Amino acid sequence: MSNVIAFHKKLNEHNIKLKRVSIDTLQINLGKLCNQACHHCHVEAGPTRTENMTEKTIDRIIELMAHSPELKTIDLTGGAPEMNPYFKKLVIAARSMNLEVIDRCNLTIFYEKGFEDIPQFLKDQKVHIIASMPCYSKTNVDKQRGRGVFDKSIEALKLLNSLGFGIVGSGLMLDLVYNPGGAFLPGGQEKLESDYKRELKHLFNIEFNQLYTITNMPIKRFLDDLIRQGKYNEYMELLVNNFNPHAANSVMCKSLISIGWDGQIYDCDFNQMLEIPIDSKITTLWDIKMFEEFKNKNIALADHCYGCTAGAGSSCGGALL
């Protein structure tokens, strides 16, 4: 589709070889069910999706976590991860092993019937919340995430602040995620964070810890949009022209693996969405004895990886540099 240089050739040009060096983090996708259906969603999640991780799979993850001494963090995503019926079971098990737990929370879930107790649960378990907030303007957020999402998100952030999340000294972490509202790279993370902090404090008296800027990956719904608008080649060229070898040496897949809702293992959440298997073969949680088996292994790379290496780089933890 595009005439850009293949990603692996670009790495060769810079003499970069990417292998996994550690497994600090498990990204776990608990399912595709979500109360929202955002425009840019790379999971293509939504209220009618039925894919959800089973209790058997959750139990296998817990078993393997107990045999993975290097593991520091589990990073829960979806869909809306809280909509998985075994979400709490997994969180409690991980916290009892002293692992950091990240909940990638869409904020509006707190206002869905049956999920009102989630904020207090997250506080009790000292879960690190990372919430999407693509802008501090209502128009931009509602355009990208759906009508009414902005007002609910603001209410949710106020609620989390009232519980101590995002308040310095509370030990309860609340980070926000920004991604561009179109086919352009995010601005500098530090500058944007200070703009967000100033505006959210001034307009709504909201506080948070860190802002992560994340590049839109040219896959799934965002890719469909690019193609529809005739902007695919232009966007890929933008990513390639901004290829940064320092970012390439720091990509997140060097220190994590990703688990799909059905128990299949991938190099990262993006490869999972593209169904690119880890180590060139379908591997599930029942094919391994410990997560560390994937150390020193090659990573399955393709042209969407340019999304991780453009400019300051991008990962689920924000800019890389």
Ligand code: SF4
């Ligand atoms: S809230 Fe997140 S998972 Fe749900 S549709 Fe939006 S981007 Fe996708």
Ligand code: SF4
């Ligand atoms: S898309 Fe995944 S595999 Fe590719 S560089 Fe980014 S994290 Fe690594």
